[in-house]
Amino acid sequence: KAGVTQTPRYLIKTRGQQVTLSCSPISGHRSVSWYQQTPGQGLQFLFEYFSETQRNKGNFPGRFSGRQFSNSRSEMNVSTLELGDSALYLCASSLKGDRGANTEAFFGQGTRLTVV
Amino acid sequence: SQQGEEDPQALSIQEGENATMNCSYKTSINNLQWYRQNSGRGLVHLILIRSNEREKHSGRLRVTLDTSKKSSSLLITASRAADTASYFCATDPLNDYKLSFGAGTTVTVRA
Secondary structure, three states, X not given: OOOOEEEOOEEEEOOOOOEEEEEEXXXXXXXXXXEEEEOOOEEEEXXXXXXXXXXXXXXXXXXXXXXXXXXXXXXXXXXXXXXXXXXXXXXXXXXXXXXXXXXXXXXXXXXXXXXX | OOOOEEEOOEEEEEOOOOEEEEEEOOOOEEEEEEEEEOOOOOEEXXXXXXXXXXXXXXXXXEEEEEOOOOEEXXXXXXXXXXXXXXXXXXXXXXXXXXXXEOOOEEEEEEO
């Protein structure tokens, strides 16, 4: 079965621009989460979607937004890019429905965003 | 802020030796998971231990969980060069939908 697919793999943008990253989860997975990974801050949670609903959001400014489509594919958008947004953006999918469910997350290879 | 803290930050061992890394966390959890990341790529799930379990094995991996001390350890036995990677613990809190990751331990296995 195909894994989690993130596109594009690499992206270079200029300060002030906006960017959209895409994530296709494993077939049957309805939960999709996004994480930002930087050398200084480690892996930081951005948001989680389940059946097109955002169930949780991390501590990021409103410039970071996301959505999930009816086929569970997800996109995240960052507007007015800043140099500090340069990071590896990771998407993960899982079967997690209820809070108490014990399920693992499957990660994509990530999108490496560089803001210049 | 991150839920888990890992120790040590970095570890260098000889092939064939064992590697042990520890993770401490702050709040009540549903389970704790360990992931491996090779050089800036995606994370790979290694093992999940539930809050009511104390020890779990998977191949050369052994994980322990002490919920009273809010800590976990990951032991990799008979390490190989291919085990060179960063290892992260992630806590799955009781009342939330996110995984909170530690800062990771970078393991280097020398041939």
